Amino acid sequence: SQTIHQWPATLVQPVGSPLSLECTVEGTSNPNLYWYRQAAGRGLQLLFYSVGIGQISSEVPQNLSASRPQDRQFILSSKKLLLSDSGFYLCARAKIGSTNEQFFGPGTRLTVL
Amino acid sequence: KQEVTQIPAALSVPEGENLVLNCSFTDSAIYNLQWFRQDPGKGLTSLLLIQSSQREQTSGRLNASLDKSSGRSTLYIAASQPGDSATYLCAVGSGGYQKVTFGTGTKLQVIP
Numbered sequence: 105s106q107t108i109h110q111w112p113a114t115l116v117q118p119v120g121s122p123l124s125l126e127c128t129v130e131g132t133s134n135p136n137l138y139w140y141r142q143a144a145g146r147g148l149q150l151l152f153y154s155v156g157i158g159q160i161s162s163e164v165p166q167n168l169s170a171s172r173p174q175d176r177q178f179i180l181s182s183k184k185l186l187l188s189d190s191g192f193y194l195c196a197r198a199k200i201g202s203t204n205e206q207f208f209g210p211g212t213r214l215t216v217l
Numbered sequence: 218k219q220e221v222t223q224i225p226a227a228l229s230v231p232e233g234e235n236l237v238l239n240c241s242f243t244d245s246a247i248y249n250l251q252w253f254r255q256d257p258g259k260g261l262t263s264l265l266l267i268q269s270s271q272r273e274q275t276s277g278r279l280n281a282s283l284d285k286s287s288g289r290s291t292l293y294i295a296a297s298q299p300g301d302s303a304t305y306l307c308a309v310g311s312g313g314y315q316k317v318t319f320g321t322g323t324k325l326q327v328i329p
């Protein structure tokens with residue numbers, strides 16, 4: 105099966121602390137990977153996408169960064185969290201050359217205090 | 218820049234009613250459109266995917282249509298059930314690298 109894991113499920117962090125969210129994908133090779141943020145009362149905002157190892161594209165200038173150290177691993181990071189970074193972070197994958205249908209992980213709820 | 222709008226933002230219907238959710242997009246140069254369901258505090262579950270060359274897709278009680286020229290899609294839910302209560306999101310694939318733009322969703326409540 106093609107499964108997406110996200111870790112941790114929930115996280116409470118103080119302002120100014122670092123962040124590392126992990127997404128791992130099973131059952132597929134060379135997927136396109138995506139990070140989205142869903143803030144309260146707002147739609148999903150695409151933050152980063154990656155078409156391969158070490159290849160990251162940013163959609164929105166912000167306090168966050170992403171890395172793809174392995175084919176099936178996508179990491180979202182921050183050096184210093186802001187209050188506005190609070191939200192629900194979702195990792196997604198799509199398979200190139202197929203229907204490009206997107207599949208989502210269970211998400212990480214981040215609260216910055 | 219692609220923009221996706223969903224109307225209504227919220228909908229409450231009695232159990233058993235048929236209903237239609239609407240999605241509109243500004244740029245008709247899309248390669249697919251996807252409907253998702255999101256339960257509170259959960260990730261997104263893919264319901265239906267319509268490729269740009271298709272007019273509709275069906276899965277069980279769900280039917281999604283696509284009219285690229287008018288920039289619209291509808292999700293039809295037949296014989297609604299309380300278990301259908303969730304937020305329904307429309308997402309349009311367009312541009313490079315399979316980027317997807319989401320609408321803000323329609324929150325559906327089916328009353329027993």
